[in-house]
Every structure is written in structure tokens, then in C-alpha cells.
Amino acid sequence: MEIFEILVLVVSFVVLLTIGVPIAYSIGISAVITMLVSIYPVPAVTTIAQRMATGLESFTLLAIPFFILAGQLMNRGGIASRLIDFAKVMVGMLPGGLAFVNIVACMLFGAISGSAVAAASAIGGFMNSRMEKEGYDKSFSAAVNITSSTTGMIIPPSNILIVYSLASGGASIGALFLAGYLPGILVGLMLMVVAGVFAYRNKYPTSESASISEGFRKMLNALPSLFLLVVVIGGIVAGYFTATEASAIAVLYTFILALLYKEISFKDVPSILLDTVSTTSIVLLLIATSIGMSWVMSYENIPQAVSEALLSVSDNKIIVLLLINVILLIVGIFMDMTPAVLIFTPIFLPVVTELGVHPVHFGIIMVLNLSIGLCTPPVGSVLFVGCSVANVKIEKVIKPLIPLFIAMIVALILVTYIPEISLWLPAIFDL
Amino acid sequence: MKEKIDSLLGKTLTVIMGLMVLNVLLQVFARFLRIQVDFTEEVAGFLLIWVGLLGASYATGKGMHLAIDLLPRSKSIEAQKRFNVVINTIVLLFALSVMVIGGFRLVYITLSLNQLSPVLEIPKGYIYLVLPLSGFLIMYYSIVNMKNENPFGE
């Protein structure tokens, strides 16, 4: 009976998480305990060891440390300030201009670096003090910064979409990347609407518009940073290189750029590499133990059991997607994005594909959904970083966050029920 | 002792990470220059296993792994210390059972059956040695972490 195995898995996992065992270890331990229900201890632990090692032995996964490394290089390489200047030229003249600048800069930096946390800290560090100086409410600026940073998870390149591709058993990374553009931009626009209304009501100032030559110069300055997106995404979509090779190109490109800007030198390389390893290995251990857990789930036929249970509630696509979205929103409140994608993709993907949802579309739904969780307590990495760089208490940010959450949820509903928003671009490029 | 291990491990990881970058750049450029280099994918996979698991032990030493510590945080400092001992014992048991015992069993099986990697024909058992190695390091760090006087910060 699967019920017993499911119970063992869920109860052990929840108990371990609650007492504060690191998530990656909680995943691995509950996987072993579940396996002990049906096989002897030595084969059980050896199997999990084998799944952890072979799970990491993947060329695709290599893109993750590389995009993280590129993000580190950008963080230290003076790219954030150039992107902010560029965003100011683009949207600074609108009412509540600085809020828009914050959103656009977060989208750009998040897009290029692929890290919401990096975007929140790099852009937030610059923007919050400037916004405060011009009379913006501190917690409002932080809320805008936090939510808009998450768009970088969906706008390519994106590590989480690579993780999803792995968990889904090989959805095309090129297609996922292209599919992320419009939903990511849609979220950005929804956030701007909320920020615009808020700024209008509070009569926040527009920033002084720059002269044309000044604007032109700032755009030129940002061009090399923006060009990275063309190289990386263009190269993948045109088939010049794989996502992994693109990530290595991104490392080389940002490294040269940062050297040219004279923001880093060769002697900084070891410390940058070690920082990258630390961040990476947190993700990789999560991936390794999750692969162990998802193997155990298949072994105990858990995905089929959950799938049957879900479909017995309803086999209507709209209702099942709604149900899955609600479950994922709750999961996102408590869990970080990477483990959530790794654990829930093998469970939910077979259900929705049976109902005719495209795996690429579902990947976008999942990532968009879980991005909201990144901004909620108790587990919300972007929320924590955003609050700490803005120097505001989490309790203070919740109120301005609520309308922004509603905007994100509206975007999520649109993306869930209008598959074309995700699938139109990949279809154009025949992916 | 911990500082020495940290520093040695940190240096090793820095070197592996550097090799990973060079390895993939080599692959990309070889492709552009149409030179046949057939080992880069295999090497990349092996380096990733090593960096992932050794790095995981490094991160365990630095207390960097994500956790939900709301419950222990809400308790008194004495209770926090007890929570910390329990948490680290659990992590230690995982490292001992899965990574050390399971890992050594895997190394034993693959070495005794002489399993070789497809391209470079390296015995797979050597690659898997990183499992027990990282397992020992995680056990060591868990013991060190148990003695933490203020385990949940602030």
C-alpha cells in the first residue's frame, strides 16, 4: 500500500524540517527512512548514495555554478550601477519614476544574473537610499525591490528553469528560456501598475530627466552588459551552443567586462571562485538528496498514487491546475524554490501532461508560482535579503507587499490559463 | 584544527571550480576550432560530483545550508543548544549511514567489479570515493557544530 509509505515520507520530512534540520539533509533522511519500509538498510543507504552521486554527474547541471559565478562577477564588476543608469533613462521621467527604475533595473539585473537574491541585494543596495532621499516610503521601496527581483528567475537565463528541465526528465532548456520572457515581463508590468497607483496617490516625484546626450551616453555604458543577454540567449536559441556552454561564455564575458571596468583584478579570482562554490554546493546538495527522494518516490509508486488522488477530485484541467497552484503557493510559503521544484515536478507533471498541459508551460507556471513564495515569511530568501539591504523590519514590509502579491497572483492566473503567453515565443523559434 | 581543515578544503574547492571553468571553455573552443576533444563532458560530470559533495561538507562547516529554524529560535538559549545537538546528531547519522557506509559499499562494488568510466576509463570507484570522504568531513563538522554556544545566531 502506498498510503503507508507516503505517510512515513511526509511525517519524517515535516518533523525533520520543523526541528530545524537543514532542508537538504531532511530530504535525504526521509528518503532513507521511507526506503527502509521495503528493503534492508545496507542496500537502502547504498542506493541513496548512488543516486546522490550519479544525480550530480550531469553536464546540464554545470550551468548552475557557471551562472552563479557570472552573477558574482557582475555583482562585483560594476554592472549593477550601469544598468540602473540605463533604467533611469528609460522610465525615470514617469510619475513615481524611481519605483519604475527600481523595477526595470531589478528585471534587467535579475535577467542577466539569473539570481533574484543577487538582484535584490545589488539593485536594492543602490536604489533604496536614493528613493528614501526623494521622499519615498522605505518599506514601499523595499517591497518593490523584493518582488521585482523575482522576475529574473523567469526571464532567461535562469538556473531554476535548468533545474526544472532536469526534474521534468528533459524539457528543452532553449524552449523554457524563450517561454520565460513574456511571463517575466508581464509580472514586471503588473508590478509597475501597482507601484504607479501607489506613487500617484502619494504624489511621489518624477526624477529630473537627463539631457539627450547624457541619456545616450548612459545607454552606451549599459550596452556591453545588455549584450550578454543577446550572446547567451541568442547562442542557445540559434543552436551555437548548449545552455551549459552558454553559461561558460557568460563567465568569460563578465570576467573580461569586470576586468575592463577595473572593478576586479586577477587576485580576486580565488575568493570569487570559493564564494561561488559555497553558493553552488548548497544548491547541489539539495539537488543530490532530492534526486534520491524522487527516486524513492518512484520506487514506492508515490507519484501515481498522488496523481490518482488528484484526478479523482476532478479531471477538469482548469480545476486541477487551480488545485496545483494553491498547493504550490502554500508550499512556497514554507519552502525554497529549488527543493520545491525538484520534489513536486515529478509528482505534478505527469498529472498535468495527462490533461494536455505542455511541460514547458507547466515549468513556467511552477517557477512563477514559487517566486511569490520567495517573498513571504517564514522562508523567503529574497524577502530577507531585500529587507536587510533596505534596513527595514520584515513586519513593516508585509503591508506594501500585499498589493504587489495580488499583482503577481493575477499574472500567475493569466499565465496558467493562457498557455500562449508562455508557448508563443518557443513556437515562433520552432522549439 | 577546524581552521586548517577549512582552509585546505577551501583551497581544494577553489582549484576544482577553476578546473571546471577551464574544462568547459576548452570544450567550447575546441568545438569552434573543430578539434575533437572527447573527455570534457565526462570530466565535467566527475568534477561536479566532487565539487557538489565536498562543497556540501564545506557549507556544513560554515552552517550555510538552508533550514527552517523558526521553532528552535522561539525557545530559550538552553533549549536552542539542545535543539542544535539533536539537529547535528541527525546530520551526523545521515553522513555516517548514507555517505560513509553507503558510499564505501558503492566504492567497494564498483571497484571489485572493475567498472570503468566510458571515455577516460577511470575506475568509477575512485570517483565515488568523494562520498565517504565528504561523509567523514560532514561528521567532523557536525561534532564541531554541536558545541556552538549560540547556534541560531543574533
Added chain:
Amino acid sequence: GKENDVRVIKLAHVLNPQHSVHRAMLFMADRVAEKSNGKLKLEIYHSGQLGSESQCLELLQIGSLGITKVSTASMEGFAPSYKVLGLPYIFRSKEHMFKVEDGPIGKRILKDGEKAWLRGLCFFDAGSRSFYTKDKPIEQPKDLDGMKIRVMKSITASKMVSELGASPMPLPFGELYTALQQGVVDGAENNPPSFYLTKHYEVCKYYTLNEHTSVPDVLVISTIIWDRLSDQEKQWLQEAANEAVPVQREYWAESEAEALAAVKAAGVEVTQLTEEEKAAFSDQVSVMYEDYKQDTLVYNLIQQIQAVE
């Protein structure tokens, strides 16, 4: 309780549920259940749910998985007698191959894996591989002269293609379609269902059924699990496997016929060879058998196989 009286053996493979091997496994599971009155059960995982071929073999050795299906090529590293099955034109015909597999030679090869904790239960048919080319048809070995042919990463495969006069190109399978399109290689080789399913027929319009190698699949059980079975249970399992063999052969023949009809309908020129025309190919690669003179195990097997009527 009653649940504990039932023994479940887990069987995992990487093929999809439509494949002849999977359908034969379902038949085998039914037979096992019938024979044992439900006391012994096979639980089948398809499509690589529990890992790739080599990972599943490792899980058998670890003891967490019972049975898996692999190509006999994957067994060569563990049990050298499997090597003989990969030699070109080692079988004169399908009938000859079935007779060898079902006879004492087949039994001996299946048992050879036990020292690596992998006991063979039975062979499944995986057809014969033949050349397909882009620009001109292959009618005799001479036509291969100077052609670049993609082969699997295996010494035997490369050797065979060189002996036939072409240059072997060991490309990864995933890159083959584009390589054919761009003319990096002039052709490749595979069995009809794979030629059809990989859509390589969209690029290569000539398929010559020269049938150079017939590497079978093998069903393997972990000896850790096997040794735990009672003699009665072993017998049920082995009988059911033997009964699944002819069923799978029939399913395979159907899928081969369907694939050939489909590629013909897509405009591929399929060339059947006469016995004499085929002999021209086999004569040219027979020198490869001499390479095994030092390897008495394989060399004896070659001679024994050739002696089977």
C-alpha cells in the same frame, strides 16, 4: 499478515510502454502471477523511471532492484562471453540466432554474469542493424569505400566499419540527426524500428538490409535477489521468462514490419539483399574473428556457434 506471504520483485527498464520488450514483460508478469497463484509478483517500471541502463545494473548489484533489461553489449565488461554476441555476422540467420540463444551456449552465456552478481534470465530479440545512407544506396561492400559512417562508441563497431572500407565516426547519438543533415557523416546504421523512431529516414533515403550485427537484449536478475528465492520461486520465474521469449520475438517482428512499411511510405528506398550479396559483406569482416585467437573463451564460443546447425 497475508501481505507478507506475497513476494514482489521490482523490474525496471528504459523502454517505453509500447515497446515489444515491455509488452513481453507484462506477459511474463501475468505468467508469474498465474503460476504462483499470486504469491510471486513482478512490479514493472518503464521509461527509465528508476535510472539509465548502467545505473539499473548498478542497482541490481547494490540489491535494491531485482531485474532489468540491458543490451548484451552492456554486459561485456562484467562477463566476457557476451562479447561473442556483438560480432558481425556471427549468426547465419534469425533461426540460427534463436537456436543458439535457446540452446546450451545461450544458457552458458546467461550464467556467465553471476560472478558480477548479474544472472541472465533470457534473451530478447533486438533485431539486426543495417546501413542507411544519405546520397547513394549501398549494394555491395565496395559502395562503402570512403564513406563516413557514424558508429556507436565501441571498438568492435569501428573495426567492422573500417574492414568494410568506410571511415567510422563515433558521434554521440543525440548529435546524429544534425550531423546527417549537415553532411558531417554520410550515413549510419541501426535496426528498422530505431531508424524509424529517430526520424533519421527524413534525411537518409537509402536503407540496405545487410544485417551486419544482431546484438540481443538480455533480462538480468540480481543474484542477491535470486539467491533469496526458493527453488519453486526460481522455477516459476525462469519458466515465465522462457515463455515470454517467443511472445517478444513475435511483437518485435511486428514492430519491424511496421517500421519498414512506414519508412517506405516516407519515400525511403529499402534494399533487400540475396544470400550471395550478404555473403560479400560477411566474408569481408570474417577476419575480425581471428583477432580473438588469443581469447580462448570467445574463440571457442565462435567455433561452437558456427557448429550449430
